Amino acid sequence: MSDPRPESPRAIVDRRALTARIGELVARDGAQDARPAIVSSLKDALAAGQAELAQRLEANPGAGHAIANDNAYLIDQLLRIVHDHVAHDLYPGEREADDRFTIMAVGGYGRAEMAPHSDVDIAFIVPTAECEWCAKAIEAILYFLWDLGLTVGQSIRTPGETVALAAEDLTIRTALLEARFVWGERALYEETRRRFWAEVVHGTEKxxxxxxxxxxxxxxxxxxxxxxxxxxxxxxxxxxxxxxxxxxxxxxxxxxxxxxxxxxxxxxxxxxxxxxxxxxxxxxxxxxxxxxxxxxxxxxxxxxxxxxxxxxxxxxxxxxxxxxxxxxxxxxxxxxxxxxxxxxxxxxxxxxxxNEPPRRGLLANFRARKRILHGFVIYGGKIDAPTDDWFRQDPHRLLEIFQLALDQNLEVHPAAMRRAARDAALARDLRDDPKANATFLDILTHREGPETALRWMNEAGVFGRFVPDFGKVNAQMQFDMYHHYTVDEHTIRAIGLLAKIERGELRRDHPRASDLIHELKHRRALYVAVLLHDIAKGRGGDHSELGAEIAEELCPRFGLDEEETELVAWLVREHLLMSRTAFKRDLADPRTVEQFVGEVLSLERLRLLTILTMVDIRAVGPGTWNDWKRQLIGSLYDLSEQRMRLGHQRQGRRQSVARQKSRVGELLGPQHPLVEYPGETLPDSYWIAEPADVIADNLRALAASDLGAIAISCRPDPERGATLATVIAPDNPGLFYRIAGGINVSGGNIIDARIHTTDKGVALDNFLIQDPNEQPMDEPEQLERLRENIEDALSPEGDPLEPQLARKPQTQWRAEAFDVRPRVLFDNSASKRFTVVEVVARDRPALLYRLGRALFRAKLVVHSAHVATYGERAADVFYVTDPDGAKVKDKARLKDIQKALLTASKPKELEAA
Structure with missing residues (x-):
């Protein structure tokens, strides 16, 4: 016999040859004793078949249908072989004339579509529940399948039981809809199918x-x-x-x-x-x-x-x-x-x-009442095109239909969507049409919610044809762990959030933006800026700069004047400025606000940028916007607004501190004197940096603590989506990195750290912590372990953390899928008192500990740390000085520090230490 051709079914599995091999084994050793050798032969056949299919997939990587069908064929053949062996070799003499059953493939296997490791879903149909031979044979078949390592989903029922259960259960009904005969008694299969269609399906279609x-x-x-x-x-x-x-x-x-x-x-x-x-x-x-x-x-x-x-x-x-x-x-x-x-x-x-009317009777000619609007047909809450060539007659209607749907609170009929998708290319001819651009701008800035209409336009392909730059980011994925959606979906969601804020629907989550948006003079510019802020993603280069250039071209086309165009271009160019400053700089440092205000220049720009920043972050994905980010953005806004309004940095800071102390006093109630004592021991930078509720907790803890001892508290903070750990201890070198190590030993990841020192030499450090699943650590045992590990890390015995962290089993860290080249940046102009060190590296457990330890070994004092994570990428920023309080300016020393931090950011650094 010649070898089977590579693409022939027998190249996957040769049923005749395998059946003959099993026959030889049975003849030599007997059915029972030959079982191990038979299982081995079946395993070899399965492995060979899977290897053949893997080769076919490699040779033709797009052959989805063929591979799915061939995988089902492989399982079919093995099932048939096993069935025949059990029926003819294992239990032939025990079988009565009516002992019969059928093997029926159901679900995806029933469609003859399987991926290489799909479950094998089969139904055994037996004539009666009392068929002992059937039960024994089916059990033997299942044991063979399990021995092959297959995951089997099985049922054993009579035709009547099958039909009765299908009538009650949607999943079973759908699985039977796909049922396919594999092997055994075909008459049972035919009976089951006939009864299924007659007794279950008939009359239940709707x-x-x-x-x-x-x-x-x-x-x-x-x-x-x-x-x-x-x-x-x-x-x-x-x-x-x-x-x-x-x-x-x-x-x-x-x-x-x-x-x-x-x-x-x-x-x-x-x-x-x-x-x-x-x-x-x-x-x-x-x-x-x-x-x-x-x-x-x-x-x-x-x-x-x-x-x-x-x-x-x-x-x-x-x-x-x-x-x-x-x-x-x-x-x-x-x-x-x-x-x-x-x-x-x-x-x-x-x-x-x-909904077709009946062909006879009183309702034969009845249809839902229709009305005409601008030539479009409206009925049943939907707007439709009256003729097949409606959009071809006037391409402007490709935009008008979505505008009318918004104005009239209608859905676009799927038939109209089908025609719009077919004729979407006509939108190219409308790009320079003032009327069409006015219609588009009306849709984009519509007060009743443009998100749905823009999504319809995008689904139909009209959006990308009319705004080709948006078409380039259609379905554009950003290969990182930070963004949850494609660029076009992120943008449309951001526009939807903006409209909801304007309508007051998100006041609880965004009270500041809900007020600011009604103070704007350039509302249209904000909507266009949100549309264009990521328009240049995927082009290489700085997408903010490239996006600003696109804005300068598109805004006049949309009908925006010169002032609006300039404003949109600035917003697109600087749309990351506020988040970058709030999350990666010390807001308590006067220079931070001074430099930010120098970039923004006006209150109108500040309001616009604040709202754009909020919707941009929230539209990234679920959980990305939280109370901690709200507090940071809000603090930066308040400090900047005061600086612009009052024109004097020192006076603005005094007012900010006074307002914060007033808020904290209200939270403390009868304990409000704590604002002055021990609150008077804390610097102004503390009152600016921390939220009021955290300060209230800190002051209570300070008042209760022994200034020479260590006090640690850990509590879940669901609103911030993290656990707040507060450490009060005598200030000493290395305190920061030891605390970070204790947190990491507990399985926690630090998402923010704020370091303060009272004028009495007591350190007060606040850490926001999440577990590896980005959730708060809230179980009592977790919180106690966290507190104990921080306490152990601060013990005077030395530094026991390195071996503990090295021994700690590392779970599969998702960030390992990304290649993030570590960078270390120094900035001596961002602060009057401190050198700002920024480390960008791939995020991993214990990264902050490693970096903090490297700074300690470099004899640097950490005054504040700011942790910003963007999916797989971490940007850890430290405000540091030399032990004598001076900035670090020596080039050779900076180079040594850079080398130490780069080493600390590498995956194997801990084990090598």
Missing amino acids: DYVAEKLAERNARHERMGDSRYVVEPNVKEGKGGLRDLQTLYWIGKYIHRVRHGADLVESGLFRPSEYRQFRRAENFFWAVRSHLHTITRRNEDRLTFDVQREVAARMHFADRPGKSAVERFMQYYFLQAKRVGALTGTFLAQLDEQF
Whole structure:
């Protein structure tokens, strides 16, 4: 017999040859004694088949459908071999005439689509529950499958039980919808299928659709409710495989379609749309197969640590300004976006079919009442185009439909979205049309919420055609752990947040911005700045500078005057200035505010930049904006506003301190004298740097402490999303890094540190801490361990932390997927008293401890530390002096410090110490 051709099914598994091999083993040793050798042969066949499929995937990395089908074929053949061995070799003599069962593939396996490590979902259909031979044979089959290392989802039921359960359970009903005969008694399979369609499906079509769409919505909510999350779930995420499968299930349930192509015949898709369906499905299956192959498990989340490898396997390459992984993820999100559009089209057609009037009777000609608005048809709360060529007749209507939808609080009908997507290229001709630009600006700045309309425009492809610079960031992923969404989704969310702030809907979260936005003179400029602040991402170079150049070109086109254009360009260029200053500089240092005000120059710019900064940070992703950041941004705003209004730094600081003391006194109530004692021992910089509630806690602790002893308190702070650890101790060199080490030994990560010293030589340090999952440490045992480890770290026995941290097991740190080149920067102009040292490095556990220890060994005194993390990247800033209180200016000394800090920021530094 000649060898099978490489692409033939027998190259995956040769059932005849494997069956013959098992027969030989049984003939030689007997069925029972041959079992270990049979399992070994089956394992070898499975491994060889998987290796063959892995080679095929490597040779043709985009062959998603083929690999999914071939994986199912491999399992089919093994199941058939095992079934025949059990039935004919293990228990042949015990079988009665009616002892029979069928093996039915269900779920994804039923569709004959499997990724390399997918679960094997099978249903064993037996004639009666009392069939002892069936039970014994099925148990033997399952043991063989488990011995092969397969994860099996199984059920054993009669046809009647199967049908009864399917009628009650949506999951079972959907699994049976995909049922496929694999092996055994076909008559049982046919009976089950016939009864399923007759007794379960018939008459329940509308209920099934409603339940399935509700299930889909709940799944979307669970997975983040966006198809643009940067670590998407290929199977369950919005716009992924499960959404495509849901469309197929619905089509099959209603129209009994046997294949995806039948969705065209049933009127739910056009041929071109079905081709898009298949293209997206093929791509997702390929990605999922690569994921399983790389991770060697049933893994469907496309996490940062595997994205780069999947991109390489699928032959994506770097391009100027955009890495291979960013190009791959952009293509991924474009496919997810296409799935969203197809879903809208599919459901619109389904709605039309469900709502067709009866062909006979009194309601034969009844339809919902329609009205006409500017030529558009409005009915059922939706706006639609009256004819197929409506947008071609007048391309301006591509924008007008979204404007009217906003004005009238309507949805855009999916049929109109389908036509708009088809004709979106016509929007290119509108770019220099003043009327079209006025319409777009009206949509962007609409007071009733532009987010939905802009998202519709983006889904239809009109947005990117009309504003080509925005089209370039469509589905543009930023390969980092900081940004949760693609650039276009982040931008649209930021615009939506801005509109909600203006309507007063986010006053509780953003009270300051909710007031400031109504004091603006240039409201339109703010909306345009939010639109353009990240417009140049992915082009290489400084996206802020490049974005400002784009703003200078686009603003006049949109109809903004010269003053507005200049303002938008400045906001885009400096949109990171406020967060950079608030999070990475000491606000208690007068020079910080002085330099910031020197950049901003006017109160109008300050208000605009403050609001832009807030929505930009919050739109990054869930949990990114918190009370700590609110306090820092708010403090910088207050200090800057006072400086501009009063024109004198010292007077502004006195007023800030006085106001803070008043707030703290109110919080302390009967204990308000603590503001003067021990509060009088604390410098003005403390009152400016710390929030009022933290100061109140600190003053109580100071009053209760023995000034020569150590006092440590740890409490969860849910509003700030962290745990606040306060340490009061006699000030001495190395105190800061020892505390940081104690926190790290406890499994905590420091997100902010504030270091203060009273005029009596007592250190008062506040640390905000999170666990490795970016949550507060709030269990009593955690808090006690944290307190004890800090206390141990400050013990006089020396420095026991290095060996403890070296021995501490390191969990897989997600940041390891990124290449962040460490940098050390010195700035002697940012402060009148201190040298500012900024270390940018890949974030990792104990980084702050290592850097603090390096500064201590370099004989530097740390006066304040500011920790800013941006996903995988940490920017730790220290205000330091020499022991005599002088700045560090000697070039040779600075070079030595730089070398020590670079060494400390490297992963293996701790073990080598």
